[in-house]
Amino acid sequence: MEKQQKDYSQYTKxxxxxxxxxxxxxxxxxxxxxxxxxxxxxxxPGIVPEMEEARHWILAxxxxxxxxxxxxxxxxxxxxAAEIQAHDRRQLRYIRPIKRAAxxxxxxxxxxxxxxxxxxxxxxxxxxxxxxxxxxxxxxxPDESVVTLNGxxxxxxxxxxxxxxxxxIWLQGEAYFTVKHVALKNRLQQSDSFRVHVQDLDITVLxxxxxxxxxxxxxxxxxxxxxxxxxxxxxxxxxKVLKPGDAFIYDSTSHELKSLERxxxxxxxxxxxxxxxxxxxxxxxxxxLEDTYGYEITLQAPELAQxxxxxxxxxxxxxxxxxxLKKVFNLRINQKSNHLTISPNQYP
Amino acid sequence: xxxxxxIWDTFRYGDESSFKxxxxxxxxxxxxxxxxxxxxxxIIEDALQDLxxxxxxxxxxxxxxxxxxxxxxxxxxxxxxxKLSYAPQVVGFSSPEDKLDFNFQLGHDHTLISQERLxxxxxxxxxxxxxxxPRQREIIHLRYYEEMEYEEIADIMQxxxxxxxxxxxxxxxxxxxxxSNTDFxxxxxxxxxxxx
Numbered sequence: 001m002e003k004q005q006k007d008y009s010q011y012t013k014x015x016x017x018x019x020x021x022x023x024x025x026x027x028x029x030x031x032x033x034x035x036x037x038x039x040x041x042x043x044x045p046g047i048v049p050e051m052e053e054a055r056h057w058i059l060a061x062x063x064x065x066x067x068x069x070x071x072x073x074x075x076x077x078x079x080x081a082a083e084i085q086a087h088d089r090r091q092l093r094y095i096r097p098i099k100r101a102a103x104x105x106x107x108x109x110x111x112x113x114x115x116x117x118x119x120x121x122x123x124x125x126x127x128x129x130x131x132x133x134x135x136x137x138x139x140x141x142p143d144e145s146v147v148t149l150n151g152x153x154x155x156x157x158x159x160x161x162x163x164x165x166x167x168x169i170w171l172q173g174e175a176y177f178t179v180k181h182v183a184l185k186n187r188l189q190q191s192d193s194f195r196v197h198v199q200d201l202d203i204t205v206l207x208x209x210x211x212x213x214x215x216x217x218x219x220x221x222x223x224x225x226x227x228x229x230x231x232x233x234x235x236x237x238x239x240k241v242l243k244p245g246d247a248f249i250y251d252s253t254s255h256e257l258k259s260l261e262r263x264x265x266x267x268x269x270x271x272x273x274x275x276x277x278x279x280x281x282x283x284x285x286x287x288x289l290e291d292t293y294g295y296e297i298t299l300q301a302p303e304l305a306q307x308x309x310x311x312x313x314x315x316x317x318x319x320x321x322x323x324x325l326k327k328v329f330n331l332r333i334n335q336k337s338n339h340l341t342i343s344p345n346q347y348p
Numbered sequence: 349x350x351x352x353x354x355i356w357d358t359f360r361y362g363d364e365s366s367f368k369x370x371x372x373x374x375x376x377x378x379x380x381x382x383x384x385x386x387x388x389x390x391i392i393e394d395a396l397q398d399l400x401x402x403x404x405x406x407x408x409x410x411x412x413x414x415x416x417x418x419x420x421x422x423x424x425x426x427x428x429x430x431k432l433s434y435a436p437q438v439v440g441f442s443s444p445e446d447k448l449d450f451n452f453q454l455g456h457d458h459t460l461i462s463q464e465r466l467x468x469x470x471x472x473x474x475x476x477x478x479x480x481x482p483r484q485r486e487i488i489h490l491r492y493y494e495e496m497e498y499e500e501i502a503d504i505m506q507x508x509x510x511x512x513x514x515x516x517x518x519x520x521x522x523x524x525x526x527x528s529n530t531d532f533x534x535x536x537x538x539x540x541x542x543x544x
Contacts, residue, residue, distance in 0.1 A: 067379060067383040068376070073375050076397060080404075084400075
């Protein structure tokens with residue numbers, strides 16, 4: 001054993017008293033350490049009394065009986081138990097619910113902020129406006145151009161417009177545009193143009209006023225003022241350059257662009273809450289009621305479909321239009337929620 | 349068998365019966381330890397009550413521990429010392445020596461040492477302990493009674509390990525001085541015996 005190399009001959013009781021090995025032998029004797037210290041005793045007989053005395057010191061210190069207080073353990077536990085139970089009741093009654101509520105509010109706030117951030121982030125690229133059935137909305141674009149959205153129509157555009165890129169709008173439905181002219185005189189650049197993408201057409205303008213009506217498979221473009229160019233989105237082919245007063249209709253199924261007999265100005269009458277009926281058949285008007293005001297209409301008098309009217313009628317709401325139709329064509333209109341059944345009035 | 353770790357964990361999850369077991373287990377050792385600081389039972393009892401109520405209140409934030417004993421000794425020492433410093437009129441570190449009692453229980457095998465000698469050992473130890481500072485007494489208690497390692501003592505007494513060695517060394521010095529004194533007396537008595 002390596003430990004045996006140690007010279008214990010000069011050890012005093014104090015040395016033994018502070019020796020970790022000796023202490024553990026005294027307090028926890030086992031075969032190994034007993035054999036070891038007995039051997040030490042044999043090798044250095046002179047120190048045996050010192051060892052014995054140190055042993056007794058250690059035993060004396062270790063063997064002190066624990067101090068026992070006069071007051072009892074159960075009594076103290078009673079006090080502690082009463083206090084912790086009161087604490088638990090308080091926790092249960094007030095603090096926990098408050099903590100829970102705070103946690104709930106905290107997570108609700110976190111979710112709200114997260115949702116808001118996601119919303120903001122999703123809106124980063126594009127902004128979208130939608131006008132519901134029978135509603136109109138006026139939107140001022142980043143370049144101060146104004147778009148009036150008719151009912152059931154949507155525009156989308158990039159939130160920020162860079163000055164070196166054309167201004168671009170995506171349209172579904174009907175809208176009237178008053179585009180601000182940003183080009184300097186005689187310095188026309190590609191980036192000065194304003195572009196409306198609608199169905200499969202690209203309409204490119206400078207400063208101008210025009211109406212675009214995209215319903216079902218047709219797109220009507222009516223230029224009130226300025227100049228306007230129509231291209232096919234897919235091919236980029238130039239279809240037409242419009243002059244003020246021109247009104248054209250493009251059919252996306254037949255890819256045909258036809259001149260409209262109606263005046264261009266008549267097609268923006270809706271922005272003044274009117275409908276200019278010149279050139280409209282009853283069927284056209286019913287389509288407007290369906291597309292812009294969200295009705296479903298069944299006409300039970302097919303012979304009336306191609307009948308025409310002229311003049312301007314108020315169109316603050318669908319009832320205005322229906323009232324006029326009813327009177328002029330002598331119709332009976334049955335309404336079930338948004339479903340209209342129109343038939344000739346049998347009893348005039 | 350008192351499964352310290354398991355009981356500590358169930359206590360931390362709010363099991364009151366485990367908590368009571370911890371109290372039962374450590375009441376006497378802690379009381380005894382507290383008695384090294386003050387002879388006022390009420391203060392020790394108050395400190396114990398504070399300690400255990402605080403443990404329960406903070407059980408959610410108490411972490412697992414490698415030694416419940418060390419954790420409790422350390423916490424109890426802090427609570428008790430604060431109490432003692434707030435109550436200066438009560439005997440604390442400056443407790444009168446005559447009130448201290450060291451209940452030595454001597455070993456049963458006195459083969460090599462006479463009963464008389466054992467009595468002397470008891471007396472000289474008692475005298476030496478009375479001459480020690482309270483911190484010296486505390487370290488002797490933790491080392492020889494609680495059988496703690498230097499690292500554990502350092503942790504409980506909030507000392508560095510080297511300071512712990514130094515403090516214990518000074519305590520032993522006091523012991524040595526006192527015991528050599530006794531030895532001197534013993535020598536004298538032996539001499540006088542021879543004379544007779």
